[in-house]
Amino acid sequence: MRFSSTAYDYDRAAGSYDRSHDRWLRYAGGEAQCAFEGAATALLRPGMSMLDAACGTGTVVRRLLNGSRGKIDIALLDISRQMLDQCHDIAARRVLGRMEDLPFADNSFDLVTCAWGLEVLNDPEPALREFVRVARADGRICLVFCAERPAGSMLGTLFSAHIRHSRRGQFLDTGTLAQTAAQAGASHVQWLHCSGPAAALILHV
Numbered sequence: 001m002r003f004s005s006t007a008y009d010y011d012r013a014a015g016s017y018d019r020s021h022d023r024w025l026r027y028a029g030g031e032a033q034c035a036f037e038g039a040a041t042a043l044l045r046p047g048m049s050m051l052d053a054a055c056g057t058g059t060v061v062r063r064l065l066n067g068s069r070g071k072i073d074i075a076l077l078d079i080s081r082q083m084l085d086q087c088h089d090i091a092a093r094r095v096l097g098r099m100e101d102l103p104f105a106d107n108s109f110d111l112v113t114c115a116w117g118l119e120v121l122n123d124p125e126p127a128l129r130e131f132v133r134v135a136r137a138d139g140r141i142c143l144v145f146c147a148e149r150p151a152g153s154m155l156g157t158l159f160s161a162h163i164r165h166s167r168r169g170q171f172l173d174t175g176t177l178a179q180t181a182a183q184a185g186a187s188h189v190q191w192l193h194c195s196g197p198a199a200a201l202i203l204h205v
């Protein structure tokens with residue numbers, strides 16, 4: 001099955017995205033989101049540079065900034081102009097682009113984050129390669145994504161079925177993703193504990 005959402009589809013979804021995504025987090029992906037945000041918060045230090053790829057409406061970065069002291073140099077990247085416009089209140093560079101072809105030099109960021117972005121691609125490998133390329137040596141990449149795991153609740157099962165049938169994304173196999181990350185150049189894959197139809201991890205560069 002191929003996933004065919006375009007920048008236009010995401011532009012149209014931008015205004016209502018947060019409401020539907022909140023439901024996904026409440027009933028299915030919340031534990032993975034907490035694990036991901038906890039890891040990213042712990043890794044962020046004042047003076048660091050970070051990229052949030054497929055930033056959507058900027059929710060992740062707003063929450064990370066709440067937990068951080070001191071200035072962080074942030075780049076927000078998304079394929080949708082309307083999504084980026086929703087991030088206007090965040091002190092960051094807003095960059096229109098594709099995560100499979102990042103418009104940044106090698107070794108640009110201490111931390112790269114991507115929440116619920118890999119699964120909307122037909123093939124996550126080019127994006128993973130790009131994340132590794134733009135991360136500095138000793139940098140970290142924090143990811144959270146829909147994964148082929150037991151949903152754990154009736155509502156989680158229903159939400160997962162809805163995502164599959166609407167072709168908004170795929171549920172990635174965690175073993176395959178770990179292999180792909182290693183092939184993309186990650187030196188270590190650190191899984192974070194969470195349950196539900198989602199997974200969170202830190203890639204070491």
Ligand SMILES: C[S@@+](CC[C@H](N)C(=O)[O-])C[C@H]1O[C@@H](n2cnc3c(N)ncnc32)[C@H](O)[C@@H]1O
Pocket residue numbers: 010021053054055056057058059060077078079080083097098099100114115116117120121
């Ligand atoms: C499910 S949303 C996740 C948004 C946000 N990270 C969050 O946690 O709420 C997926 C996002 O990926 C963006 N996107 C889709 N394909 C992309 C691509 N090839 N490159 C960059 N962004 C993309 C969409 O515009 C959308 O904002």
